[in-house]
Amino acid sequence: MMEQFFYASEVFINGLMTGVMYALVALGFVLIYKASGVFNYAQGVLALFAALTLVGIMEGQVPFRHIINAIFGTHLENFGWTVGPVLAILLTAGVMVLLAILIEKLVLQHLVGQEPIILFMATIGLAYFLEGLGDVMWGADIKTLDVGLPQGISESIETATYNLFGYGFFIDRLDIWATIIAALLVAALVAFSQYTKQGRAMRAVADDHQAALSVGISLQFIWIMVWSIAGFVALVAGIMWGTKSGVQFSLSLIALKALPVLMLGGFTSIPGAIVGGLIIGVGEKLFEFWVGPLVGGATENWFAYVLALIFLVFRPQGLFGERIIERV
Amino acid sequence: MFYREAGDFKTSYCDDGQTFPIKLDRMGYYVILGVAAMVVPFVINDYWASAVLLPFLIYAIASIGLNILTGYAGQVSLGTGGFMAVGAYAVYKLMTAFPEVSVLIHILLAGGITAMVGIAFGLPSLRIKGFYLAVATLAAQFFLVWLFNKVPWFYNYSASGQITAPERTVLGWAVTGPAASPAAKYLVCLLFVVFAAWVARNLTRGMVGRKWMAIRDMDIAAEIIGVNPLTAKLSAFGISSFFVGIAGALLFAVYLGAAEVTEAFGINKSFLVLFMVIIGGLGSIFGSFAGAAFLVLLPVLLKNLLVGALGWPTDLAAHIELMIVGALIIFFLIVEPHGLARLWQLVKEKLRLWPFPH
Numbered sequence: 001m002m003e004q005f006f007y008a009s010e011v012f013i014n015g016l017m018t019g020v021m022y023a024l025v026a027l028g029f030v031l032i033y034k035a036s037g038v039f040n041y042a043q044g045v046l047a048l049f050a051a052l053t054l055v056g057i058m059e060g061q062v063p064f065r066h067i068i069n070a071i072f073g074t075h076l077e078n079f080g081w082t083v084g085p086v087l088a089i090l091l092t093a094g095v096m097v098l099l100a101i102l103i104e105k106l107v108l109q110h111l112v113g114q115e116p117i118i119l120f121m122a123t124i125g126l127a128y129f130l131e132g133l134g135d136v137m138w139g140a141d142i143k144t145l146d147v148g149l150p151q152g153i154s155e156s157i158e159t160a161t162y163n164l165f166g167y168g169f170f171i172d173r174l175d176i177w178a179t180i181i182a183a184l185l186v187a188a189l190v191a192f193s194q195y196t197k198q199g200r201a202m203r204a205v206a207d208d209h210q211a212a213l214s215v216g217i218s219l220q221f222i223w224i225m226v227w228s229i230a231g232f233v234a235l236v237a238g239i240m241w242g243t244k245s246g247v248q249f250s251l252s253l254i255a256l257k258a259l260p261v262l263m264l265g266g267f268t269s270i271p272g273a274i275v276g277g278l279i280i281g282v283g284e285k286l287f288e289f290w291v292g293p294l295v296g297g298a299t300e301n302w303f304a305y306v307l308a309l310i311f312l313v314f315r316p317q318g319l320f321g322e323r324i325i326e327r328v
Numbered sequence: 329m330f331y332r333e334a335g336d337f338k339t340s341y342c343d344d345g346q347t348f349p350i351k352l353d354r355m356g357y358y359v360i361l362g363v364a365a366m367v368v369p370f371v372i373n374d375y376w377a378s379a380v381l382l383p384f385l386i387y388a389i390a391s392i393g394l395n396i397l398t399g400y401a402g403q404v405s406l407g408t409g410g411f412m413a414v415g416a417y418a419v420y421k422l423m424t425a426f427p428e429v430s431v432l433i434h435i436l437l438a439g440g441i442t443a444m445v446g447i448a449f450g451l452p453s454l455r456i457k458g459f460y461l462a463v464a465t466l467a468a469q470f471f472l473v474w475l476f477n478k479v480p481w482f483y484n485y486s487a488s489g490q491i492t493a494p495e496r497t498v499l500g501w502a503v504t505g506p507a508a509s510p511a512a513k514y515l516v517c518l519l520f521v522v523f524a525a526w527v528a529r530n531l532t533r534g535m536v537g538r539k540w541m542a543i544r545d546m547d548i549a550a551e552i553i554g555v556n557p558l559t560a561k562l563s564a565f566g567i568s569s570f571f572v573g574i575a576g577a578l579l580f581a582v583y584l585g586a587a588e589v590t591e592a593f594g595i596n597k598s599f600l601v602l603f604m605v606i607i608g609g610l611g612s613i614f615g616s617f618a619g620a621a622f623l624v625l626l627p628v629l630l631k632n633l634l635v636g637a638l639g640w641p642t643d644l645a646a647h648i649e650l651m652i653v654g655a656l657i658i659f660f661l662i663v664e665p666h667g668l669a670r671l672w673q674l675v676k677e678k679l680r681l682w683p684f685p686h
Binding site: 039066067070106107110111114116117118120121122124125126127128129130131132133135136140256259260262263295298299301302305306308309312313316 | 404452455456458459460462463464466467470471473474477478595599602603606638639640641643644647648649650651652653654655656657658661662665
């Protein structure tokens with residue numbers, strides 16, 4: 001009995017950690033949605049793209065080498081140097097800023113004032129484009145990413161809990177680090193939006209585009225800034241997930257996991273993204289633990305969605321969502 | 329010069345309200361129908377059937393289905409792949425359970441079953457809309473695919489977890505299974521395409537269609553003028569899923585012959601059909617055909633060009649295809665939100681005045 005309770009609490013704690021990872025992706029969505037009303041489906045692909053770029057820069061790969069090789073018949077592989085993690089992360093952040101500028105100039109600027117659903121579909125197109133671009137730039141093979149984050153089961157926690165309860169908890173050290181980094185990131189984002197001029201401008205734009213424009217805030221700049229921040233959040237998420245499970249196409253699918261998190265937490269709320277992420281993370285792990293064996297397992301694929309769907313029927317704006325959807 | 333409506337007089341409302349009011353269009357339609365039904369089956373070969381014509385016809389049905397829901401009724405759905413899977417598994421269960429009944433009836437029944445599933449998943453649309461709903465339909469996609477993967481009853485407890493279409497005949501011709509000839513497969517798909525286009529066209533220009541469009545344009549105003557949102561939305565979900573189910577049934581039974589649910593009906597199928605609708609034109613039956621043709625032909629062309637002519641590796645060509653499709657979606661949304669159908673209309677309007685544009 002006790003054994004089972006401890007096992008359930010271990011599942012619970014691991015669920016919390018997974019939830020943090022979901023929240024990390026969901027955070028990028030919320031930022032963009034709040035500041036521009038764009039529901040950015042491409043956030044997951046952004047994370048994949050960031051992780052691919054990071055690996056590419058660290059290993060000194062020649063970008064577009066496959067297509068160059070195909071056209072000119074050359075055999076380019078690597079530049080022959082490697083870049084340290086810190087510098088590589090900075091360079092990748094630079095690439096994400098560049099990407100944000102391009103997205104604003106080429107896509108968003110032309111779609112101002114369109115219906116939200118059109119913008120949503122445009123970001124689906126963007127997701128496809130970026131996925132193809134990432135693969136063409138860096139190759140589609142599965143890559144390992146190691147920026148020096150600790151990995152594996154934490155022995156100290158295992159022994160400590162074993163001495164305390166007589167049951168050793170298995171907790172991944174990477175998950176602990178992810179939790180710490182996510183907490184720092186959220187704190188930084190909140191501080192940025194509360195205490196800096198740009199942050200205030202961002203909140204003004206989120207509140208009312210036109211009023212913000214009329215007091216001299218540049219919409220264009222704010223959008224680029226928000227997409228850059230979202231790109232940076234995607235980079236952090238990409239590092240975490242990439243270290244955990246390798247940089248590959250399935251990374252972009254975590255975005256699909258972040259969607260029910262958002263529906264549950266509300267599209268406009270940063271705390272909502274975090275609480276929603278934790279609920280989904282814990283919920284799907286516990287559901288898989290209790291109900292999974294009865295129905296053949298792999299319930300993680302749909303549990304989050306069905307939970308969010310049922311929840312939405314009763315509270316259409318989510319837990320912390322501010323705007324109540326008009327009902328018919 | 330060639331496209332004229334001068335002298336084409338109508339003397340009744342009936343004449344004026346037909347689908348192709350201009351005589352030249354009407355003739356063109358009959359010619360295309362005649363060629364498709366009487367010439368193509370004799371010249372069709374295996375490559376054309378499996379690479380171009382069958383997928384085009386089947387995806388055209390799916391696009392018509394999604395276009396009814398998204399283009400006409402304004403409810404974005406990302407669950408198309410899941411509903412196609414319902415059609416496929418329904419037709420499989422029916423084919424194996426009632427082997428003596430004609431497969432054509434099975435395909436229609438599979439559409440009916442999908443319609444019921446579609447209505448069930450459309451119920452949340454009464455409370456939520458916009459992209460909340462789009463995300464909610466993803467629940468259908470993931471749940472249905474998981475269900476067909478995990479419950480062995482659906483795939484008749486086969487060891488591989490795959491479903492394989494048994495051989496069934498129509499008028500003595502095999503249309504499913506390995507012995508089916510390309511012409512027979514093609515004619516079955518053509519039959520359903522013509523049926524789907526005809527039904528959809530007549531529904532969308534009648535009262536039902538007007539209710540859908542009223543809901544799409546402004547649901548609250550629609551309700552005030554007497555459109556019942558419950559019936560309008562659920563009928564859109566039902567009829568849309570009916571066609572999507574037929575497309576799924578044809579895709580599995582006639583085209584693929586054997587299918588594994590995560591591979592054949594994954595989330596990418598949902599996006600593919602959505603892209604066909606966007607590129608072809610939201611709210612247009614012709615657009616459904618144009619979008620399906622475009623996205624079926626594009627990979628074939630790119631593959632022939634990049635892999636065949638230039639000798640590039642296949643995976644590189646696939647990635648470039650992703651980029652092109654994504655860029656095209658954005659391009660169409662920015663430049664021509666009504667898609668290829670609107671472009672075609674513009675061409676016709678220009679042709680009407682050509683060569684004297686004043």
